[in-house]
Amino acid sequence: MKTNRRCRALLAVSLNLMALLFSTTAFITTHWCEGTQRVPKPSCGKEKKTNCLNYGGNETANETNQNVVHYSWETGDDRFLFRYFHTGIWYSCEENINAAGEKCRSFIDLAPASEKGVLWLSVVSEVLYIMLLVVGFSLMCLELFHSSSVIDGLKLNAFAAVFTVLSGLLGMVAHMMYTQVFQVTVSLGPEDWRPHSWDYGWSFCLAWGSFTCCMAASVTTLNSYTKTVIEFRHKRKIFEQGFREEQNFLDQEAIKYFRERSVQQPLHQG
Numbered sequence: 074m075k076t077n078r079r080c081r082a083l084l085a086v087s088l089n090l091m092a093l094l095f096s097t098t099a100f101i102t103t104h105w106c107e108g109t110q111r112v113p114k115p116s117c118g119k120e121k122k123t124n125c126l127n128y129g130g131n132e133t134a135n136e137t138n139q140n141v142v143h144y145s146w147e148t149g150d151d152r153f154l155f156r157y158f159h160t161g162i163w164y165s166c167e168e169n170i171n172a173a174g175e176k177c178r179s180f181i182d183l184a185p186a187s188e189k190g191v192l193w194l195s196v197v198s199e200v201l202y203i204m205l206l207v208v209g210f211s212l213m214c215l216e217l218f219h220s221s222s223v224i225d226g227l228k229l230n231a232f233a234a235v236f237t238v239l240s241g242l243l244g245m246v247a248h249m250m251y252t253q254v255f256q257v258t259v260s261l262g263p264e265d266w267r268p269h270s271w272d273y274g275w276s277f278c279l280a281w282g283s284f285t286c287c288m289a290a291s292v293t294t295l296n297s298y299t300k301t302v303i304e305f306r307h308k309r310k311i312f313e314q315g316f317r318e319e320q321n322f323l324d325q326e327a328i329k330y331f332r333e334r335s336v337q338q339p340l341h342q343g
Contacts, residue, residue, distance in 0.1 A: 081297035082217045082230075088290035089213055089237060093206045095283035096244065099276045100199055103161030103177070106255055108271030110156050110167060158266075159274060162196060162251060165266065178266075184254055185261045192254045198247035205240030206287065209233050213294065230298040237291035244284045248277075 099105070158167035166177040184192050216229035259268055 077300075079217070081293060081300070082213065085233075085290045085293040085297065086210065086213045086217055088286045088293060089206060089210045092283045092286035092290060093203065093210055095279045095286065096199070096203050096206060099280040099283060100162060100203065102276045102279075103164050103166055104159045104274035104276040105161050105251065105280070106271050106277065107157070107159035107274040108268045110158050110266065111269040112154050112156055112170065112265070114154050114170075155269060158268065160255065161276060162199065167266075180258075183262050183266055184258050187261075188254045188257050191250050195247045195250035195254065198243050198250065202240050202244040202247055205236050205243065209237040209240060209290070212236065213290075227298060230294060234291055234294040234298060237287060237294060241284060241287040241291055244280070244287060248280050248284065 154170055156168040156170055158165060160166075160180055163180060164177045165180045165183055166175045169176050181189065181192060212229050212233035216226050216233060259271065
């Protein structure tokens with residue numbers, strides 16, 4: 074019983090730790106959503122001679138350059154660049170078309186005013202989600218390494234299960250609220266930011282992977298609690314049944330003894 078309970082507790086601790094690592098990584102990274110943005114090509118100049126528009130000027134010098142587009146109303150998408158971007162809870166970063174590297178801006182500033190409240194609720198929920206995971210992980214470690222009795226272990230197990238379930242619910246709500254805010258921002262956000270195409274990134278997958286591990290940890294903890302209670306009650310029932318049988322045996326022996334005494338006393342008197 075003790076070995077099985079320890080194995081279940083170790084599995085729950087491992088799942089909770091994975092959920093904590095995944096959620097923390099997702100919270101601080103900027104790859105929840107990623108895709109491309111369509112932006113006008115910059116004008117060609119002395120420093121910019123590729124992926125640019127030539128509005129006249131020295132056309133003959135640039136005729137052999139395939140990346141230079143001569144301005145015309147009929148060129149369509151040739152006048153645009155498709156730059157890569159990725160967005161997280163805190164920042165949205167996009168490829169810098171004028172220089173190497175990326176430039177980032179606050180996603181909270183990009184979100185429409187109507188969605189800022191929902192976004193802040195999502196942030197608060199994510200923070201509470203991580204904090205409750207830490208509390209649940211601490212209780213599971215206490216139950217695994219410092220529990221001196223079955224009763225104390227059951228109490229820690231029950232509290233750990235409650236905190237883990239609550240954290241999972243908060244995490245699910247936080248992820249869904251962020252998804253809603255991002256989709257609204259795609260439609261109503263600043264025109265220079267709106268994506269041409271986008272999809273969910275690896276941070277988003279980590280966030281939902283964290284939720285899955287969290288719920289698996291809570292189910293394992295509840296299962297461990299239930300099995301321990303059932304085993305404890307079963308052993309108690311067997312003990313009480315054995316005690317009653319022993320008591321009945323002693324009672325019968327006592328009755329037999331007193332009967333023999335009552336029979337022997339008249340014989341001695343006679």
